[in-house]
Amino acid sequence: MTALIDAAMTSKAWPFEEARRILKRYEKVPPEKGYVLFETGYGPSGLPHIGTFGEVLRTTMVRRAFEVMSDIPTKLICFSDDMDGLRKVPDNVPSPEMLREHLQRPLTRVPDPFGEYDSFGHYNNAMLRRFLDTFGFDYEFYSATEFYASGRFDETLLLACERYDDLMAVMLKSLREERQQTYSIFLPISPTTGRVLYVPMKEVNAKDGTVTFDDEDGTETTLPVTGGNVKFQWKPDFGARWAALGVDFEPYGKEHAPNTPIYSNICRVLGGRAPEVFTYELFLDEIGQKISKSMGNGISIDEWLTYASTESLSYFMYQKPKTAKRLFFDVIPKAVDEYHQQLRAYVDQDEKARLANPVFHIHQGEVPVSNMVVPFAMLLNLASVSGAKDKETLWGFIGRYAPDATPETHPDMDEAAGHAVRYFNDFVRPTREFRAPSEMERAALEDLRDRLADWDGGADPEELQSMVFAVGKQHGFEPLRDWFKALYEVLLGASQGPRFGGFIALYGVPETITLMDRALAGELS
Numbered sequence: 254m255t256a257l258i259d260a261a262m263t264s265k266a267w268p269f270e271e272a273r274r275i276l277k278r279y280e281k282v283p284p285e286k287g288y289v290l291f292e293t294g295y296g297p298s299g300l301p302h303i304g305t306f307g308e309v310l311r312t313t314m315v316r317r318a319f320e321v322m323s324d325i326p327t328k329l330i331c332f333s334d335d336m337d338g339l340r341k342v343p344d345n346v347p348s349p350e351m352l353r354e355h356l357q358r359p360l361t362r363v364p365d366p367f368g369e370y371d372s373f374g375h376y377n378n379a380m381l382r383r384f385l386d387t388f389g390f391d392y393e394f395y396s397a398t399e400f401y402a403s404g405r406f407d408e409t410l411l412l413a414c415e416r417y418d419d420l421m422a423v424m425l426k427s428l429r430e431e432r433q434q435t436y437s438i439f440l441p442i443s444p445t446t447g448r449v450l451y452v453p454m455k456e457v458n459a460k461d462g463t464v465t466f467d468d469e470d471g472t473e474t475t476l477p478v479t480g481g482n483v484k485f486q487w488k489p490d491f492g493a494r495w496a497a498l499g500v501d502f503e504p505y506g507k508e509h510a511p512n513t514p515i516y517s518n519i520c521r522v523l524g525g526r527a528p529e530v531f532t533y534e535l536f537l538d539e540i541g542q543k544i545s546k547s548m549g550n551g552i553s554i555d556e557w558l559t560y561a562s563t564e565s566l567s568y569f570m571y572q573k574p575k576t577a578k579r580l581f582f583d584v585i586p587k588a589v590d591e592y593h594q595q596l597r598a599y600v601d602q603d604e605k606a607r608l609a610n611p612v613f614h615i616h617q618g619e620v621p622v623s624n625m626v627v628p629f630a631m632l633l634n635l636a637s638v639s640g641a642k643d644k645e646t647l648w649g650f651i652g653r654y655a656p657d658a659t660p661e662t663h664p665d666m667d668e669a670a671g672h673a674v675r676y677f678n679d680f681v682r683p684t685r686e687f688r689a690p691s692e693m694e695r696a697a698l699e700d701l702r703d704r705l706a707d708w709d710g711g712a713d714p715e716e717l718q719s720m721v722f723a724v725g726k727q728h729g730f731e732p733l734r735d736w737f738k739a740l741y742e743v744l745l746g747a748s749q750g751p752r753f754g755g756f757i758a759l760y761g762v763p764e765t766i767t768l769m770d771r772a773l774a775g776e777l778s
Contacts, residue, residue, distance in 0.1 A: 256604050257321060257608075258321065258322055260604040260607075260608050261318065261321045261608060263605075264605065264609060265609060266318075266608055266609045266614065268314040268317070268318035268614050269318045269321075269322075269608065271315045271318070271502070271529070272315050272316075272318035272319035272321075272322060275319055275501055275529055276319065278529065279325065283325060284325065284501070285499075286499050287326065288325065288327055288328050289325050289326070289327045289501045290327075290328050290329075290330065290498060290501050290502075291312050291313075291315070291327060291328065291329045291500075291501065291502045292312075292332055292494075292495075292498065292502070292503045293308050293309050293329070293330070293331050293332070293504065294333075294334060294491075294503070294505065295333045295334070296334050297333050297334070297335045297373075297374050297378055297381070298337065298339065298360065299343040299345070299377070302554075303536070303552055303554050303557065303580065304536050306384060306385075306388070306566075306570070307533075307570040308505075308533075309385060309390055309392065310390075310567055310571075311504055311531075311570060312502070312503075312504055312531075313390060313391070314571065314614040314615075315502060315504075315531070317614070317617045321618075328393060329390070329392040330392065330394075330395050330498065331381070331385065331392045331393070331394050331395070332395045332397065332494065333378050333394070333397060335360045335361045335377075335378060335396055335397050335398050336398045336401055336449075336481075336484050337359065337360055337449070337484075337487070338356075338357040338358060338360075338449035339352065339356050339357065339358060339363050339373070340357070341356070342356070346366045346367070347366045349366075351364065352364075352366055356448075358447050358448050358449070359374070359398065359442065359447075359449060360373055360374030360377070361373075361375060361396070362374075374396075378394070382394055388563060397484070397490075398481065401481045402480060402481035405497070406497055407480075408497070409493050409497040409523055410462070410479055410483070410485075411459075411462045411478065412524065413438065413439075413478070414457055414458070414463075414464075414478055415459040416522055416523065417438070417459070419522045420489060420519060420522050421436075421438060423518045423519055423522060424436060424438060424486075424488065424489065424519075427488075427515055434453070435451070435452070435453045436453070436486075437452070437454045437466075439478065439483050439484075439485065439486070440484050440486055441464060441466055441474070441476050442476075442481070442484070443469055444468070444476070444482075445468055445469065445470060446468075446469050449484065450468070452466045452467060453466065455473065456475075458475075462478055463475050463476060463478065464478055464483060488512055488515050489519050491512070491515075491516040491519070492515070492517065492520040492521075492522075492523065492525075493520070493523055495516065495517075495519075495525055495527060495528055496519075496525025497523075497525075499525065499526075500528040502528050502530075502531070503528050503529075503530055503531070504530070504533055505530065505532065505533075506533060506534075506535050507533065507534055507535060508535070509532065510532045531574075532575070533574040533575060534575055534576050534577040534578070535577055536577075536578060536579075536580040537577055537578065537580065552582060554566070556582075559675060560585050560672050560675055561585045561586075561669075561672050561676075562589070562665070562668060562669070562672075564592055565585065565588045565589040565592045566588070568591060568592040568595070568611055568612075568615060569584060569588040571614055571615060572611065583680070585676065586629050586630050586633060587630075589629040589669065589672075590628045590629050590630055592611075592612070592615075593623045593625040593628070593629075595610050596612050596622065597623050598610065599612050599620050600622070607620075623665070624662075624663040624664075624665050624666055625663075625669060626651065626654070626655040626663065626666060627651055627654065627655070627666065628751065628755075630750070631751040631755060631756060631759060632647060633673050633676065633681055634747075634751055634756055635647055635650055635673075635759060635760060636673055636674055636677035636681070637677060637685065637745055637746065638744070638745065638764075638768055642674065642678070644667065644670035644671040644673075644674055646674075647670045647673065647674065648660065648667075648670060650759055650760060650761070651666065651670065651759075654712065654758060654759045681747070685745075685746030685747065686742075686746055687742070687743065687746040687772075687777040688742050688743060689743070689775060689778045690743045690772070693728060693729070693730075694736075694739045694743065695773065696728060697724055697725060697727075697730070697739075698740075698743065698769055698772065700724050700728065701720070701721065701724045701769070702769040702770070704720055704724065705720075705762050705765060705766050705769075706766060708720070708762055712758040712762070714754045714755040714757075714758040715754060716754070717754035717757045717758055718753065718754025718755065719754070721736075721740075721753045721757075724736075740753055743772050743777070744768055744769065744772050746777070
């Protein structure tokens, strides 16, 4: 265990780097509240998307890295800002005309367009919790509506009344002059319309803990800041929440980065200590646009899990969190195969290398052994040439290639075979484009076909790869990757593919000869 801690203290893996910042926070005095608090925020204005999953996953990875180095207890809170007003109607929900009638009302007072929960906010909260629970996250769920209404935020709200001028001074410096004239850190909920009001305060009474403003009909109204009558504007809400809960670590997207000093100063004015923050880059859809809850673009969690495992998604989320990444269906095969490559590498790595391996963080140190005897990309190619419509077809080839493997002994392999068939039929089959070989390629293909016909070396992938390599070299392909590209385009209908020797070993020498004969006869193109 000492060796593990020593390695963690110097590891360059980003979860350990973040965890060490939290550890330094309490190197002299432990937290007064008795634990280190990790928080993630969620705005339930639309259905939870895969980025929300990534935020909780990454925070959990930092939390577990911290627990390797420290025995201070930890907690993770997922906070839903469900008291926020509905600012626009999402594009991906039923009955949008009904929702338009409730614009600017708190999300927990907007009817559920799906007709399943008390409100739209409650529906989205339930969806968030459903998939977080599915993946076994250890967290506590906080609803802003309950937080404000239950009295848990009262002390901070009343303190904000007392320090209103100081808090306003923090905010006004960040606003344009015209916005300064009407801005308030407090947003009252109209007692007549139920909407969240962006109105100036006529009075903030620290003694009574009340605010006075003109309601939408012009009536001068006084409300207590407690009891869910008033909420903070979103920037002050960040800092006030940090102070009220004692948050030690919070991640958020880069769009929040310019506001970090504001959040932190609000927290300090309210007597808190600003947390360590982790700013990550955004996920983009297939055309490079930011994925959005209201637009529903990119991939949903359920869609990813239709074609690949949870662990492959976690692997994708681990990689380079400070780099923007396209999050679309074409990233799935690479994520699956790289995840299993890391599993295989982990077995022989030393402690330092293991802590830098993504699978350590995905599995919280309890890393399983990969039983993927055939890479996912190879399964896709196999599905292509065999016309597989179910995973049983693929198992006919897998079982011959790896006789000891069965669906029962290799459940990951079995799951991947099913995923590969679905992925092939949905994404690869519609885009395949075979072409006829050039004269140079035809001569090389005929040579390779004849060598395979005379082959008696068994199904050794490396020996078969050497043969393919030698044919390309003999026929003058320069660079050699042009030879392999030709094989993929002529035989598989794709511009890239697997190590071809491995493909022959899996698909079978006689079957590969038949495939080549069909290509040479023009039956594929």
